[in-house]
Amino acid sequence: MKLKELIDKFELKALTNIEDTHIKGVYLSDMLSDVMSRAESGSLWMTIQTHKNIVSVANLIDLSAIIITNGKNVPDGTIELANRFYVNILSSPLPTYELAIKLVEAGVK
Amino acid sequence: MQDESCKHLWKITNIKPCFIINEFCYKCKKNTTYFSLEERPPIERYQEGEHFWNTLGYDQSIRFDLQCKKCGKLVKMEELAGLMMCTGCEDNCKVYSLMKELEKERTWVYVAFGFLPFDETKQLDKEQISVLEDYFNQRRKSSTSKIKIVSGDLIENFSLCYGNIIKDVDMLSSKPPEN
Ligand SMILES: [Zn+2]
Ligand SMILES: [Zn+2]
Numbered sequence: 001m002k003l004k005e006l007i008d009k010f011e012l013k014a015l016t017n018i019e020d021t022h023i024k025g026v027y028l029s030d031m032l033s034d035v036m037s038r039a040e041s042g043s044l045w046m047t048i049q050t051h052k053n054i055v056s057v058a059n060l061i062d063l064s065a066i067i068i069t070n071g072k073n074v075p076d077g078t079i080e081l082a083n084r085f086y087v088n089i090l091s092s093p094l095p096t097y098e099l100a101i102k103l104v105e106a107g108v109k
Numbered sequence: 110m111q112d113e114s115c116k117h118l119w120k121i122t123n124i125k126p127c128f129i130i131n132e133f134c135y136k137c138k139k140n141t142t143y144f145s146l147e148e149r150p151p152i153e154r155y156q157e158g159e160h161f162w163n164t165l166g167y168d169q170s171i172r173f174d175l176q177c178k179k180c181g182k183l184v185k186m187e188e189l190a191g192l193m194m195c196t197g198c199e200d201n202c203k204v205y206s207l208m209k210e211l212e213k214e215r216t217w218v219y220v221a222f223g224f225l226p227f228d229e230t231k232q233l234d235k236e237q238i239s240v241l242e243d244y245f246n247q248r249r250k251s252s253t254s255k256i257k258i259v260s261g262d263l264i265e266n267f268s269l270c271y272g273n274i275i276k277d278v279d280m281l282s283s284k285p286p287e288n
Contacts (some may be wrong), residue, residue: 011145011228019203031169031277032275033126033169033171033277034171034277036169036171036192036275037121037124038147039172040119041248041249051278053273053274053278054273055194055273056193056194056225056272056273056274056275057275059194059217060192060194060217060219060245060256060275061245061248062252062254066122067161081273084196085194085217086215088252
């Protein structure tokens with residue numbers, strides 16, 4: 001699935017400028033070191049972390065997007081940095097688990 | 110079997126969660142960092158020769174090595190304390206100049222730095238830096254952008270550097286992250 005399609009389908013809110021790309025899997029983790037060592041390039045990353053550091057990790061391994069779950073507020077500094085490095089950040093009011101189930105049901109794995 | 114002609118294809122191995130501990134000696138003002146593989150971060154004041162060490166802080170991180178999937182060559186990353194994405198700082202910083210240059214072609218600069226104090230600990234050598242760079246670029250091979258990894262030696266004044274160091278901040282707090 002393409003990222004823009006996913007945004008429409010799951011009513012995700014784009015917090016940054018969006019560069020459309022193919023989604024190649026999903027990774028759930030709130031630990032940056034875990035994502036850095038294990039997530040696959042092109043994955044969607046779901047997390048409740050909103051610190052600027054998430055941009056460094058997503059950019060390093062070229063994730064397709066970060067989805068901030070639970071409707072958490074993302075600091076302006078994180079959004080600005082993400083825009084500068086072309087990192088896509090989306091937001092969902094759903095908890096990580098609920099959104100993950102919806103994605104699986106829609107065939108995004 | 111290690112093959113000199115092998116076009117290495119790196120994978121991450123020996124991943125170990127750890128704490129990165131930052132200590133400060135009030136007597137000589139020396140700042141040190143080191144990894145601890147203990148279950149809890151060792152926070153204590155202790156004397157070591159002339160030094161009186163106090164913990165300034167700690168974060169969770171990982172240690173790892175890289176190994177070639179084809180020939181088995183293992184490159185240890187023991188000297189790697191962390192990776193930092195350069196986001197720009199002083200105009201005369203060598204890393205920032207490189208970043209400005211490479212940014213046009215979407216090549217992002219990360220600094221691989223060793224442990225503090227930089228002038229006393231062994232930093233990553235050229236081979237380690239280049240293997241680390243190959244590893245991340247191979248992992249993101251389908252991508253339209255690239256990663257350039259440079260040594261922490263290029264940074265003259267670390268205190269002026271406001272890049273983002275990849276580590277897990279506040280993971281041991283009783284509250285979930287703010288906002
Ligand atoms: Zn090899
Ligand atoms: Zn001392």
